[in-house]
Amino acid sequence: MSLSRRDLLQGASILGTGLLLAPGRAWGQKTTVKLAFIGPLTGGTASNGLGGRNSFLLAVQERNADSKSKYRYETEVLDDECKPTVAVQAALKATSDPAIVAGVTHYCSVTAIATVDTYHKAGMPAMVWGAVLPEITYSHTYVEITRVNGTMINQNNIAADFAVKTLGFKTFALIHDTTDYGRAHAKYFGEYVEKAGGKILSTQGTAKDQKDYTAELTRAKGDRPEVIWYGGLTPDGVRVKVQMDKLGLRAQFQGTSGIKSDTFNETAGTSAEGTLAFVEGAPTEKLPGGKKFLDAYARAGFKEPSEAYGPFAYVAANLVIDAIESVGPDRAKVAERLKRTRNANTIIGPVEFDEHGQNTVPLISKYVSQDGKWVLWEDSEYASGKRTLPGLRFKKL
């Protein structure tokens, strides 16, 4: 059943790309090069995966439409369902196709970390476009793995400093999903909070896709924390926030990049108001090339929004294509070339990889949910003083 769904998705995306590009165009003698995209196209985080996929396809379409490009690019879109086992199967499928030169791979940390060895063994360059677990780039020195977005280390450093030093919150109750993503976020956030002078009252791990959080929240409520922090992804983040309100838990809610999606605001409704989240990069429209990207994305007529990490998938696809254009469609040469990326000019600003293939110019943005939308903290009415964060309001009670 899942196989046929994936096949359908692949078929549709390849057909879609073909239809967009095909009319009246002669390809001449250009050699065809295949690129893989892997991300969560179904399941709870599908909205981010679909936004990433569309952004990737947009980069490929633009390059195919460019008469100066040396190759014609075809795409293979695979669904990792945000599950490690499915991701390894998708990675094996991509790497075993010799026509695929490189991949733009994974939004979820659990899938990105699970597939690192698969890409390395096959020698296929894979550029991570969304996953933030540090170990994805820092646990090895594989030439094949690079990452265009920042890691959760930077994210949590900024998030903890902001909560403790800027907003003045002192006590935190942490809840996290027990995947690598949630655990590592909790570890780094906890460390940085204590360093900043805050106090962690409790840390509770929960199963991914857990439905009921009332037991954990009631337990946390007993400690009267000023902040409930959740390390996990959107569907679970929605449940934690909604159930927090229903239990009458008077505390600020703060999440990680995993909850910063339009789906969070849509599903949590009025409960979302005043939630804090931290994301690598900046709002798409504020990125150096953000407007151009959003205009092109709108023109391409994709059904789903590009979401927060779409621009990263777009940049990853462009960097991979640039490398292929420069050294030819050879996996080893492309991997070497990508790892040596220095000061690349992209729509997210300059990109430069360190010896681990990690982009060293991370930019972290602070967001607050305001009237059903994620608003950059600096632009929000919470920052201007017009509104007060729920957590600060409760502190005064």
Add this chain to the structure above:
Amino acid sequence: MPPLELLLQQTLNGVMLGVMYALIAVGFTLFFGVLDVIHFSHGDIFMLGAFVGLSTLLGLAVVGLRTPLLALPPAFAVAVLVTGLVGVGAERVCVKPLARSSPLMTLLATLSLGLVLRESVLIFYPRGADPKPFPQLLPAGGFEVGGVAVRYENLTILAIGFAAMIGVDLVIRRTRMGAAIRAVAQDPEAAQMMGVNLDRTVDATFFLGSGLAAVAGMLSGFYYGEIHFIMGITGGVIGFSAAAIGGLGNVYGAIVGGLLFGVLQTTAAALIPRGSEFRDVVAFAVVMLFLIFKPSGILGEKSVERV
């Protein structure tokens, strides 16, 4: 040891969960009682009930029926009717034709049907992969008693849940169809000889069980504020486990099992160090202990046959 008010709050949390589990468990136990089958797509029928309820509420909102009094009765009625009929369809396609074959065949057929239902919602419901916000129509607000937060919404959910259970009890004990269901559960051949229409009785049982699952699905939507296409997987496993703890085949056992399972999950998360990571481990370990040491369950009449 947490203070008393937190223990009471956790117990209330557990009872809320337990009511929803119990409604699913009653379906499992009815099907097992009447046909000796374990209907593994029942969890996805529960999910379907929630989605039918949501679609009806959204449809009613479009025609201007947004107030709880006007929207809730038709939404519950449509969800119960549609889901009940799907349940009857499931029984006619996946259960009855395989009645004489190995139980493994029914198990496989119902598991497959569950997958079909789940994937259909994912593919055909608009943006089916995302969790869907559920309209909050139950009374908002609440009060505190001795530090325990009680919401009017929770009281309404409990009232609807227990009303549904009492309704099923009345149907089973006081109506002709209920008598037929009990007769078929005791001895199908003797019941037929006494003039009970077996086909109609089985249809009614599946309608009743699936309709209750739809009520559970909608209550889950109101309680959590959202529904998701994968909610039936754990819902089904827990519902079945609750029925097994209570005693497969016994409706009251399913209710006791559901409540016990809910309270077990929350107290495990509350009282055991790092319990939130182990809540399901603890709850399912108790299920295993029951299956080993008391396979007939707390109030069970039939034990699971060993083959």
